[in-house]
Amino acid sequence: MSRAAPEAKQRFSIFYTVPTRWADNDIYGHANNVVYYAWFDTVVNRFLIEEGGMTPGVDTVVGYVVSSSCEYFAPVTYPEELELGLRVTRLGSKSVTWEIGVFSAGSDTSAALGRFTHAFVDRVTGGSAEIPAGIRRAVEALPTAP
Amino acid sequence: MSRAAPEAKQRFSIFYTVPTRWADNDIYGHANNVVYYAWFDTVVNRFLIEEGGMTPGVDTVVGYVVSSSCEYFAPVTYPEELELGLRVTRLGSKSVTWEIGVFSAGSDTSAALGRFTHAFVDRVTGGSAEIPAGIRRAVEALPTAP
């Protein structure tokens, strides 16, 4: 069973702090596998809003998630201040693939590594759409991690 | 329909920062009424762990929520860094009632005001139990808001 390995913190382009919540923990006292995806959504949409000019509820071209995945290397818990690193691994004309590293405080090795692909859609026509210019510029402006 | 009024920020004893998450928003673009209770759980349990010595998954005397309520005065959204103020409105021998104010950045008036009561239970016997000494001391050490 080959699987992705933990990733180094320096290999991400931009970071966001995500404190865990009490409800993130499951019956085993660790953050449940599901909530990692809620953290991923949170940092990617924050990037889209703050750097790419996205306006949820107003934009007609929006990104729908068409695939997602995550590998879990070490547990995280509540309370904890996580650092989430974001990078783009593929920029197409109509889709973007994001990769997110989850780092516990003081750790340079990811506790988890997730990714998902946004395919852009015109909500009026229902058809696929070019990535909005502001989002494309924001992605292209991200520093390339070594 | 009489209902509680927004509360001033200075009337809380201790504050915690809770950033909203993408999934907190519902179809109307505001934080859904449900997630406020997840924020409340998050700040009260953080107080219990950091100030009161609670160790989830180890302690045999734990607090069960027997009632909760919230009034919503103004919408909050994502992304936003909320300040949550905590105070204790009733300290019994076997129960504590917490009150939590939700404040948007720069606002001195609560966007919401919630509360819930923890009744302490011995998980082994199933019976009601005295508030653990560490938690009682932490509550008594809270500054009284004017």
Added chain:
Amino acid sequence: MSRAAPEAKQRFSIFYTVPTRWADNDIYGHANNVVYYAWFDTVVNRFLIEEGGMTPGVDTVVGYVVSSSCEYFAPVTYPEELELGLRVTRLGSKSVTWEIGVFSAGSDTSAALGRFTHAFVDRVTGGSAEIPAGIRRAVEALPTAP
């Protein structure tokens, strides 16, 4: 500390089945106090959609939750098929107060009793609004519980 008592199943007007989910359980192995409110939202909105003609994302007059509360009498867990009973305790011109009983299978006594008030708002003007006619008719058609 006076508080509401469990309520009999026969005193509700309409019922919906809500199976619990794995993530409803918290570290203590019971449904967390927060998720009850997600169940309440689920049954009330289902009533509004199926009986009251509500169309989320299309309607301009929508109900915002201005207050909510719940008392918890007995734990529920996962997996379990809950029966949720719904009734209206107050019907104003611009607001409705819902009450919801949570029943474990085979039990005639509520494990929890919650309520919340919807105030209707015109999303275009931002002002308060009359309850839409379809919703008013649906509420008035509910059988009165004894």
Added chain:
Amino acid sequence: MSRAAPEAKQRFSIFYTVPTRWADNDIYGHANNVVYYAWFDTVVNRFLIEEGGMTPGVDTVVGYVVSSSCEYFAPVTYPEELELGLRVTRLGSKSVTWEIGVFSAGSDTSAALGRFTHAFVDRVTGGSAEIPAGIRRAVEALPTAP
């Protein structure tokens, strides 16, 4: 960008009904990508409890999720009664990989296709552990889909 295709309903071994909840919907009026994983957890754990004899909170050997993924083919919404099909795609000595198809009512083609791997761990020693006998028997008893 090659990706998995929708899967036929007949190719799953066992089915569970999962009604969507109001909070499953995001700002775009569709079930958010995150909640699919909560549905997956719900059906797999139900299988483990009902067929495999798992007792959460009591068992010392438990399955931790080490990887998960999902492809989304067609939106689902609230309210809707989903049928989730479950099958096992890999049964090792210490891990199981589950695959879950999400089906809207009346559809024979999956709206989404997810999977995750449970690695079993002894909570006392922290080391990896053999799959408990009851769970192994339940997996081996699953009908093989064509």
